[in-house]
Every structure is written in structure tokens, then in C-alpha cells.
Amino acid sequence: MLAPDLARKASCEDCPIRHRAVCAHCEGDELQVLEGMKSYRTYTPGEPIVWAGDDFNFVASVVTGVAAMSQTMEDGRRQMVGLLLPSDFLGRPGRAHAAFDVTAATSVTLCRFERRPFEALLRETPAVGQRLLEMTLDELDAAREWMLLLGRKTAREKISSLLAILARREASLSQQIPGGEIAFDLQITREAMADYLGLTIETVSRQLTALRRDGVIVLTGSRHVTVPDYDNLAAEAGDDADGTQLT
Amino acid sequence: MLAPDLARKASCEDCPIRHRAVCAHCEGDELQVLEGMKSYRTYTPGEPIVWAGDDFNFVASVVTGVAAMSQTMEDGRRQMVGLLLPSDFLGRPGRAHAAFDVTAATSVTLCRFERRPFEALLRETPAVGQRLLEMTLDELDAAREWMLLLGRKTAREKISSLLAILARREASLSQQIPGGEIAFDLQITREAMADYLGLTIETVSRQLTALRRDGVIVLTGSRHVTVPDYDNLAAEAGDDADGTQLT
DNA sequence: CTCCGCCGTTGATCCAGATCAACGCCTGGA
DNA sequence: TCCAGGCGTTGATCTGGATCAACGGCGGAG
Numbered sequence: 337m338l339a340p341d342l343a344r345k346a347s348c349e350d351c352p353i354r355h356r357a358v359c360a361h362c363e364g365d366e367l368q369v370l371e372g373m374k375s376y377r378t379y380t381p382g383e384p385i386v387w388a389g390d391d392f393n394f395v396a397s398v399v400t401g402v403a404a405m406s407q408t409m410e411d412g413r414r415q416m417v418g419l420l421l422p423s424d425f426l427g428r429p430g431r432a433h434a435a436f437d438v439t440a441a442t443s444v445t446l447c448r449f450e451r452r453p454f455e456a457l458l459r460e461t462p463a464v465g466q467r468l469l470e471m472t473l474d475e476l477d478a479a480r481e482w483m484l485l486l487g488r489k490t491a492r493e494k495i496s497s498l499l500a501i502l503a504r505r506e507a508s509l510s511q512q513i514p515g516g517e518i519a520f521d522l523q524i525t526r527e528a529m530a531d532y533l534g535l536t537i538e539t540v541s542r543q544l545t546a547l548r549r550d551g552v553i554v555l556t557g558s559r560h561v562t563v564p565d566y567d568n569l570a571a572e573a574g575d576d577a578d579g580t581q582l583t
Numbered sequence: 584m585l586a587p588d589l590a591r592k593a594s595c596e597d598c599p600i601r602h603r604a605v606c607a608h609c610e611g612d613e614l615q616v617l618e619g620m621k622s623y624r625t626y627t628p629g630e631p632i633v634w635a636g637d638d639f640n641f642v643a644s645v646v647t648g649v650a651a652m653s654q655t656m657e658d659g660r661r662q663m664v665g666l667l668l669p670s671d672f673l674g675r676p677g678r679a680h681a682a683f684d685v686t687a688a689t690s691v692t693l694c695r696f697e698r699r700p701f702e703a704l705l706r707e708t709p710a711v712g713q714r715l716l717e718m719t720l721d722e723l724d725a726a727r728e729w730m731l732l733l734g735r736k737t738a739r740e741k742i743s744s745l746l747a748i749l750a751r752r753e754a755s756l757s758q759q760i761p762g763g764e765i766a767f768d769l770q771i772t773r774e775a776m777a778d779y780l781g782l783t784i785e786t787v788s789r790q791l792t793a794l795r796r797d798g799v800i801v802l803t804g805s806r807h808v809t810v811p812d813y814d815n816l817a818a819e820a821g822d823d824a825d826g827t828q829l830t
Numbered sequence: 831c832t833c834c835g836c837c838g839t840t841g842a843t844c845c846a847g848a849t850c851a852a853c854g855c856c857t858g859g860a
Numbered sequence: 861t862c863c864a865g866g867c868g869t870t871g872a873t874c875t876g877g878a879t880c881a882a883c884g885g886c887g888g889a890g
């Protein structure tokens with residue numbers, strides 16, 4: 337593991353984000369390579385980034401906004417399989433075709449690297465590969481947590497789980513006082529929430545109303561949520577206490 | 584990528600399985616390390632291998648049998664999040680505690696490596712790390728496929744999907760004639776199937792009966808399945824044709 | 831300003847799968 | 861040999877969430 341101060345070296349500072357996959361382990365030489373590869377692109381809400389099966393010749397980090405990874409069946413049933421938030425990594429080194437659809441959920445800016453040179457970097461710089469392995473293992477754990485949600489949780493627990501995740505993320509970003517209330521914006525529509533949770537938009541709406549009625553959350557408009565008591569929300573989510581602690 | 588003939592070198596041949604994570608990239612020196620680390624252990628059906636949260640100081644490959652990775656909620660609801668079949672890798676380099684319960688579904692033999700020296704091997708041998716990254720990315724894709732199943736498929740589609748996966752695996756193992764019928768044993772109980780699919784055992788049983796009634800499968804006893812027409816089964820599973828082709 | 835389309839909410843009804851219950855078969859132990 | 865317990869099946873009933881339907885608010889285009 338490199339010392340933390342190495343993470344900020346040289347031209348990584350030019351980039352509006354810290355690429356989790358590469359920057360934490362960058363040293364001078366690799367950065368030269370990265371500089372030549374980088375390109376930014378912004379997508380408008382709803383715009384497809386790639387379709388499943390398409391050529392997929394770049395990897396990328398999310399700089400701002402939210403992108404959604406999803407699968408659709410022939411009859412239109414859709415399941416979101418990943419929500420990509422700023423600093424998340426998108427792409428599949430070693431595979432030329434996308435396995436899933438990726439769509440901009442909000443306005444999204446990606447910092448993209450061409451796949452081939454990125455793969456070369458991966459081969460030549462084991463630290464980047466190790467970091468990517470760690471990130472992938474974390475994602476796999478998260479996907480497995482999500483399988484419990486999809487397979488066994490009730491609609492109310494599903495909504496509560498999603499809100500708890502967003503609240504945790506907000507709290508960690510803004511250094512909230514533990515025990516204080518947490519407020520954040522739902523960046524996504526009811527439809528995206530439904531696709532993520534394996535529900536319909538009507539059920540999402542009804543359960544949000546029910547959680548508001550029961551005082552678990554406060555809804556200001558339809559997109560702004562305040563969580564007066566995080567532990568209460570976490571209890572609604574039906575999670576074991578482990579791994580969902582705020583601090 | 585190493586040439587295929589390197590995969591069989593030296594003492595890897597002593598091992599009853601080819602460790603997907605390491606053997607395909609072994610060269611002389613690393614094998615010395617591996618030899619000192621290996622230990623075998625057999626678990627009886629139902630026996631826990633690790634509990635979520637436990638110290639987890641080894642990684643392993645499945646030699647024979649089936650192990651199940653699962654999560655349980657306080658009230659007993661359970662969701663299986665992975666089925667570990669021979670040659671699958673178990674463990675999480677870089678983490679000292681298990682994230683999920685792992686249980687022997689049948690009699691299972693593992694070939695285990697202590698975690699610490701394995702991590703050292705990983706650091707010193709980038710090829711092993713790359714192989715592990717590839718495997719992890721494949722697992723992540725599989726987990727995401729499973730999310731579609733759990734979130735959006737009907738009970739009949741869920742059962743058909745599981746049978747189609749098992750049939751595909753059987754066909755690839757036994758070099759079946761494409762288009763011919765495929766026969767295999769369900770290694771697992773109805774309960775394990777239910778836990779995997781996010782259903783109850785009664786629903787699993789009823790849907791199997793329905794698929795038999797409709798001629799999609801032939802059930803001999805309760806554990807032996809014959810699939811007369813794979814394409815028919817795949818159609819019941821509701822999958823896109825891509826990625827579920829037999830050949 | 832008005833109109834239109836999208837987003838979200840709410841109500842009425844339906845149904846797939848859960849739940850509750852009973853039973854048959856097989857296996858292993860006394 | 862018989863019994864007990866685990867596994868699987870089937871039937872009856874219930875219910876959580878899907879479906880079908882209507883409506884209100886808001887924001888952008890004209």
C-alpha cells in the first residue's frame with residue numbers, strides 16, 4: 337500500500353475527480369500514460385451511455401451525476417443492477433462488449449480512458465490491478481447484499497434500505513454529526529427507484545407515503561428527504577446492525 | 584496470457600483440481616509457495632464452513648461437492664447469494680472477516696490456502712491477481728444476472744433459469760451433442776433451490792410439477808432431471824438468446 | 831398567459847406466490 | 861421389525877404488491 341500523500345501527486349491534480357481505481361496508486365510514469373488517454377464527456381439525462389452487446393472500448397470514472405446500469409427483458413421488464421455515483425468505475429477490462437445497458441440517470445460527466453491502453457497500464461502496473469480487484473470485490477459484496485433485498489425483503493424494507501444507503505452516503509460526504517438528522521435529495525425518479533428495487537412506481541410512491549405518515553422520513557416536495565432518526569430508518573430496512581452503522 | 588501448456592506444469596498436477604485462480608498462471612517458483620500452503624478439508628452436508636463476521640483466514644477452491652453462500656435476516660428469511668461448484672474460488676483476499684455465511688450443501692472438499700501467504704503470492708505474482716480479477720468480474724456479471732432473476736422474473740421463469748444453468752453446466756462438462764437431451768442430478772434440496780431463487784419450497788415444488796406436466800422437463804425421482812429440449816427450457820426462462828446458447 | 835406532457839399520488843381490483851395444513855415416501859436407527 | 865424425522869408434494873386460503881384507472885401539479889414551449 338502506498339503512503340496517502342502519494343495519492344495526490346503530479347497531474348492527478350488536474351483531474352476534477354480522484355479516480356479510485358488509479359489515482360490512489362499513481363506514480364509519475366503511469367500518469368504520463370493516463371494524461372494522454374483521458375477524455376471527458378457529458379451525457380444528458382436519459383441518454384444511453386452504452387447498450388448491452390455494443391462495442392465498449394473505454395473504461396471511465398463518474399465525475400458528476402448518476403448513471404444506472406440495467407437489464408431489460410424482451411417484454412420490457414427492467415432491473416437496475418448498479419447505480420454509478422461520482423468516483424465509481426465503469427467498464428470491464430478484458431471484454432470488448434458491454435454486458436449491460438448503462439444510461440445517464442441525471443446529467444452525467446465521465447472521465448474516459450480508452451480500453452486498450454488502460455489494459456496495458458493494468459498489465460504494467462500491478463498496483464492498479466490490485467486496486468481494481470479490491471473495488472470489484474466490494475462491488476460484488478454490494479451486489480450480494482442487493483440480492484437479499486430483491487429476493488427476500490418487503491416493499492417497505494426495500495424503500496427503507498435504499499433511503500438508508502443514500503442517507504449513509506450523504507452523512508459520510510457531509511461529515512454530519514452522528515445522531516443528528518440527515519437531509520438529501522433523491523437524484524432519481526420514482527421509476528428509477530422502482531427499477532432498482534424490483535417494484536412498480538405505484539408501490540414506491542405508496543411506501544414513501546407510508547414512511548412519511550409513520551414519521552420515519554420527512555418529504556419536502558417529492559425529491560427532498562429528511563431522515564430525523566437514522567437508526568429508526570435502518571431498523572425499518574431490516575438489516576443486521578453490522579455494516580450499516582453510521583460511524 | 585500464458586500458453587495453455589504452462590497450466591499443467593510441475594506440482595499443480597498433484598492437486599485433484601486445477602485451481603482456476605492460480606494454476607492457469609503458475610510457474611515454477613510460485614508453485615513452491617503454493618505447495619507449502621495447501622491443505623484439504625472435507626465438510627459434511629449442512630456443515631458450516633464459515634459464518635458471516637467470523638475470522639476468515641483462508642481462501643480455497645472447491646474440489647468436489649457444492650457449497651452455498653447465503654445471508655440470513657434476524658427473523659430467519661434467507662437468501663442464497665452464490666452457489667460454489669467444483670473449481671470455484673472462495674474467499675476474500677484483503678479482508679479478515681467473512682461477509683456471508685458459507686455452508687456445505689452436499690459433502691464438500693476444499694483445497695485451502697492460508698490467507699496471509701496467499702495475499703503475499705498475489706502481491707508478488709501479478710498474473711494471479713489478474714486471473715482473480717477476471718474471475719471476480721465474471722462473478723459480478725453473474726450476480727447482476729441473478730438480480731434480474733430475483734427482481735423481475737416469475738416463479739416459473741426462476742425455476743427454468745436455474746434448470747437451464749444446471750443443464751448448460753452439465754452439457755459443457757459431458758460434451759453433450761448439441762440438440763440432444765441433457766440429463767443431470769439436482770445436487771441440492773428444494774429448500775436450497777428456494778433460498779437461491781427467492782421463493783418458498785412449496786412454490787418450487789409446484790413449478791417443477793408444472794414444468795413436468797408441460798413436458799419441459801422429465802423428473803425421475805425428485806432429484807434427477809432430463810431436459811428433452813434445451814431451447815424450449817431456455818425460452819421458459821425468459822432470457823435473451825445471447826449468453827445462454829449451448830454452443 | 832395557456833397548453834401539453836411528464837412525474838407523482840391515490841383508489842379499486844386482481845392475482846401470483848406466500849402461508850397454513852395434511853399427507854406419503856424414504857432412510858436410518860433402535 | 862417398527863418408528864421417527866427429513867424431504868417432497870398437494871390442497872385451501874390469504875395477502876402484498878401488481879395492475880388498471882383517474883387525477884393534480886409543475887415546468888417548458890409556444
